[in-house]
Amino acid sequence: MRKLLTVALAAAALVAVAGEEYPELPRKITGETPEQKAERMAWWQQARFGMFIHFGLYAVPARHEWVKSREYINNAKYDSKYLPRFNPDLFDAKEWAAMAKAAGMKYAVLTTKHHEGFCMWDTKTTDYKITKTEFGRDLVREYVDAFRAAGLKVGFYFSIIDWHHPDYLIDQNHPLRPRNRDVWSDEKFAELNKGRKWERYREYMWAQIRELLTGYGKIDIIWFDYTTKNREHPAWGKSYKHWDAVNLVKLTRQLQPAAIIDNRLDLMDTDDGWDFVTPEQFKATKWPTVRGQRVPWETCQTFSGSWGYNRDEMTWKSVPQLIELLSETVSKGGNLIMNVGPTARGEFDERAMDRLAGFARWMHWNSRSIYGCTVAPEDLVAPNGTAITYNPETNRAYIHLYDYPMGRLPIEWVDRIEYAQFLHDGSEIFINQPPKAHTQTGDTHQIGYLQLPMTKPAVEVPVVEVWLKAK
Ligand code: GLC
Numbered sequence: 001m002r003k004l005l006t007v008a009l010a011a012a013a014l015v016a017v018a019g020e021e022y023p024e025l026p027r028k029i030t031g032e033t034p035e036q037k038a039e040r041m042a043w044w045q046q047a048r049f050g051m052f053i054h055f056g057l058y059a060v061p062a063r064h065e066w067v068k069s070r071e072y073i074n075n076a077k078y079d080s081k082y083l084p085r086f087n088p089d090l091f092d093a094k095e096w097a098a099m100a101k102a103a104g105m106k107y108a109v110l111t112t113k114h115h116e117g118f119c120m121w122d123t124k125t126t127d128y129k130i131t132k133t134e135f136g137r138d139l140v141r142e143y144v145d146a147f148r149a150a151g152l153k154v155g156f157y158f159s160i161i162d163w164h165h166p167d168y169l170i171d172q173n174h175p176l177r178p179r180n181r182d183v184w185s186d187e188k189f190a191e192l193n194k195g196r197k198w199e200r201y202r203e204y205m206w207a208q209i210r211e212l213l214t215g216y217g218k219i220d221i222i223w224f225d226y227t228t229k230n231r232e233h234p235a236w237g238k239s240y241k242h243w244d245a246v247n248l249v250k251l252t253r254q255l256q257p258a259a260i261i262d263n264r265l266d267l268m269d270t271d272d273g274w275d276f277v278t279p280e281q282f283k284a285t286k287w288p289t290v291r292g293q294r295v296p297w298e299t300c301q302t303f304s305g306s307w308g309y310n311r312d313e314m315t316w317k318s319v320p321q322l323i324e325l326l327s328e329t330v331s332k333g334g335n336l337i338m339n340v341g342p343t344a345r346g347e348f349d350e351r352a353m354d355r356l357a358g359f360a361r362w363m364h365w366n367s368r369s370i371y372g373c374t375v376a377p378e379d380l381v382a383p384n385g386t387a388i389t390y391n392p393e394t395n396r397a398y399i400h401l402y403d404y405p406m407g408r409l410p411i412e413w414v415d416r417i418e419y420a421q422f423l424h425d426g427s428e429i430f431i432n433q434p435p436k437a438h439t440q441t442g443d444t445h446q447i448g449y450l451q452l453p454m455t456k457p458a459v460e461v462p463v464v465e466v467w468l469k470a471k
Contacts, residue, residue: 025240029249029273041275041296043153044221044260046372047106048330049363052157052300052339053096054111054307055139057082057118059344065308068116068163068175075164078116078175079128087134088346093146096340099348101150103356104363104370109155109223109337110143112212114308115173117164121215125207128164144216155221156212160205160243160265161228167201169193172236173228186235202244209248213255222252226264240266249273262298276335281305283325287333287375298335301325303355309341316351319358320402323461324387326359326370327400331387333375362460365424369398369463380468381412398423399464404456408432409464414448416468423463 032040058065060082068078100108113119119129121140130139140156147154162168163175170176170192178184178192213219227245230237240246245265249272252261260275267273268290276296277288287294303322304313317325322338329336338359340352348356363370369389376382376390376397385403390396399409411417420429430451450464 023246025267025269026246027269027271029246029267029270030253032272037272037275040258041260044107044276044335045296045374047153048335048370048373049103049105049326050107050109050153050155050298050335050337051100051103051105052109052307052337053143054114054157054309054339054341055088055346056111056114056120056308057086057116058114058308059088059342060085062309062311062344064306064310065114065116065341067308069173072175072177072179074175083133086130086344088139088342088344089135091135091139091142091342091346093139093142094150096143096342096348097146097150097152099353099356100147100152103338103359104367105152105338105359106371107153107155107220108143108147109157109221110140111157111159112140113162113208114157114159115161115163117159117162117168119208121212123208123211125204125211140212140216148217153220154216154218155223155260156216156219157223157225158209158212159225161226161238162201162205165201165204167196167198167204169196169198169201169238169242171228171238172230172233184233184236186233189235198242202242205243206248206251209251210255213252213259219256219259221260221262222256223262224248224265225262227266229266238266246270246273283328284332284334294333296335297333298337299325299329300337300339302339302341303352307339307341309343309349317355319355319362320460322355322358323362324400324402327389327398327461327463328387330370330373330389331375331382331400358460365459366461366463368465369400369423373398379413380416383409383411395468395470397466397468399450399466401452401462401464404462405452407452407454408449409452410447410449412447414450417450417466418469419467420450421465422457423465424457424459429464 054065058067061067064070112121117128119126122131122138123129144154227239228237229239243265245267252259263274263277276298279299281301284299288297304316306313326336340348343349372393373389373391376388380388380397382388387400389398414431414433417431420431421427432449432451434446434448
């Protein structure tokens with residue numbers, strides 16, 4: 001019966017690719033209960049902070065991981081130029097893991113393959129892989145071993161987009177799309193795709209995913225990327241039908257039952273075809289919701305704009321900005337996955353190391369305001385220039401001081417505070433109840449405040465740890 005079902009599903013999927021019918025999206029794919037999901041995701045919710053690593057051939061041109069598409073480079077040119085030069089001889093997975101760990105990150109996600117199609121593991125599906133280069137080693141294997149050994153959870157990013165495979169259908173982002181948009185039409189794309197057999201690509205992609213999910217032990221996160229929808233011209237984009245995404249989720253669950261899956265397979269209309277949402281490169285204004293419900297979320301961010309190593313990019317975020325990004329994200333119930341794009345020699349760039357060291361310095365003192373924390377109860381309104389995270393287990397709140405105040409930090413809910421201290425040095429901070437009105441000062445709205453030292457302590461973002469009175 002089960003086999004029959006699989007065959008039927010496979011057949012249905014084939015039909016889909018021919019552009020005809022596809023079984024309608026079910027609302028439920030795996031049948032997992034919300035409690036089971038919460039349990040599976042518990043470590044991730046506690047962790048809050050991870051490292052993204054974008055590494056591939058694109059580190060050689062060093063001007064964005066989309067260089068192949070942006071510059072309309074065909075396979076022959078891309079491969080003849082960059083493949084022979086790819087040799088990350090200074091790569092040491094243990095060093096990467098040590099830096100992630102020191103920065104306070106609890107998990108990592110590495111690009112096993114990006115849109116360019118180059119495989120960073122020793123796949124049997126193609127020769128377009130790292131073990132066929134001068135470097136010759138299975139980088140994914142070394143990454144998994146080193147990060148596991150360092151006590152970090154291990155994730156795989158996998159690009160479902162593939163600009164190298166000869167059967168991958170040319171679409172609006174493909175390097176071989178016509179440069180002149182005026183000539184774009186459904187017919188034009190159909191003509192460009194003549195002879196390309198989508199089923200062959202999908203089988204290839206599925207086989208790769210099977211390898212990754214069976215050959216490297218337990219994988220904690222699978223980050224599929226991504227589905228370009230074009231509602232007006234479906235033929236210029238892709239949809240869940242192309243990936244046979246419903247069954248892909250089932251396969252992933254079957255091979256890695258504990259793995260956490262992102263939301264880029266175009267299954268947002270299902271309840272359980274995704275585990276978390278992924279706001280990319282912007283600060284969420286509030287906890288993201290889906291169909292009215294707050295959902296687990298992780299914002300993915302870069303240090304400078306590109307994901308792959310980009311030598312000439314000068315728009316690097318400062319350490320205080322990055323600390324704000326992390327703590328502010330946690331104050332809205334989210335995770336931050338911070339990206340590093342290693343150089344073609346296989347090392348983290350100096351500027352990235354500087355930012356990671358900034359995180360390390362800050363997290364050394366302040367990680368208690370991050371791990372296990374989430375949004376604060378609604379009545380704990382954040383004073384201007386601050387964000388508050390909250391640990392429900394310990395009933396403590398953490399006030400992150402982005403704009404260091406002039407001694408007094410006015411707080412509306414001062415009567416809820418039992419005790420307060422700086423987190424970095426554990427030094428007491430006095431709590432002042434609202435003073436009796438003294439009209440001479442002209443202060444009409446008397447509220448309580450925390451009495452901070454006038455001089456900002458030597459911490460990028462000081463944090464006040466607050467013990468709340470039991471309710
Ligand atoms: C995007 C980009 C990409 C990057 C990813 C990370 O969709 O295509 O280059 O890998 O987001 O979130």
